[in-house]
Amino acid sequence: MPRFFIDAPLAAGMPVELPDNVVRHVQVLRLQVDDAITLFNGQGGEYRAGLLEIGKKRATAQIVEHVPVEAEAPYHVTLAQGIAGGDKMDWLIEKAVELGVAAIQPIAAERSVTRLDGERAVKRVAHWQAIVEAACEQCGRNRVPAVLPILSLNEWLRGAATDCHWRVLLSPRADVGFDSLPMHAPQDRGALLFGPEGGLTDNEEMAARKAGFTGIRLGRRVLRTETAGIAVLAALAARWGGW
Numbered sequence: 001m002p003r004f005f006i007d008a009p010l011a012a013g014m015p016v017e018l019p020d021n022v023v024r025h026v027q028v029l030r031l032q033v034d035d036a037i038t039l040f041n042g043q044g045g046e047y048r049a050g051l052l053e054i055g056k057k058r059a060t061a062q063i064v065e066h067v068p069v070e071a072e073a074p075y076h077v078t079l080a081q082g083i084a085g086g087d088k089m090d091w092l093i094e095k096a097v098e099l100g101v102a103a104i105q106p107i108a109a110e111r112s113v114t115r116l117d118g119e120r121a122v123k124r125v126a127h128w129q130a131i132v133e134a135a136c137e138q139c140g141r142n143r144v145p146a147v148l149p150i151l152s153l154n155e156w157l158r159g160a161a162t163d164c165h166w167r168v169l170l171s172p173r174a175d176v177g178f179d180s181l182p183m184h185a186p187q188d189r190g191a192l193l194f195g196p197e198g199g200l201t202d203n204e205e206m207a208a209r210k211a212g213f214t215g216i217r218l219g220r221r222v223l224r225t226e227t228a229g230i231a232v233l234a235a236l237a238a239r240w241g242g243w
Helices: 020-028 088-098 118-139 153-158 202-210 225-240
Strands: 003-005 015-017 036-040 046-054 059-067 077-082 103-108 166-170 190-194 214-217
Touching (some): 003 118, 020 046, 020 059, 036 059, 077 088, 077 225, 088 103, 103 118, 103 153, 153 202, 166 225, 190 225
Parallel strands (some): 003 036, 077 103, 077 190, 166 190, 166 214
Antiparallel strands (some): 015 059, 036 046, 046 059
16 A cells, blocks of 8 residues: 655645645656545554545545554664765665664764755755655655754764763774673664764764763674664664564
């Protein structure tokens, strides 16, 4: 059944005017009046609905019922990712959502190839948020992770990172490996910090460690930034019951 995210209040029994992006999707899928669809707004659960009307530029649906189903991991982790260049960041965010990440913090690291500020930064965050929403539609999540505003590492360490009670830094220079992480999922919020291409600088790693981050390494091989985050999230899902 096609799933669509709608950033609006939803309730059983109400008619819904579908937003333009969903209308285009409905038309691409060649859906017809009375076809069943699923809607969700990120507030929990999903809504079974049927298409009432489909026009060239608009479509409406009738919500039938709310289904209190969730597909969230039993732990809360923020992915703090040094901004990667090209389309790597898009791919990484999409896969991180599929693997259960709760929030994404883009980090403007010293070695980030892509530099974003001002209006460009705002537009890129909006682009990433759209990728998150599409990934939730595809993978069945009804809670939509937030892509937070771009920050430098020091800005994040002084602010939002302090809300994370467990903090892990991925570094090939770390003294301990993945097995040092607890066997059971922590109940508190946590963060995984990854550098961009080229990794974090010595000063950035030092700042993270001073902020309470524990460094771990992933075996003998050095993984690319777009591989490391996905590998760790998948490993945590296996270790902590995310599957």
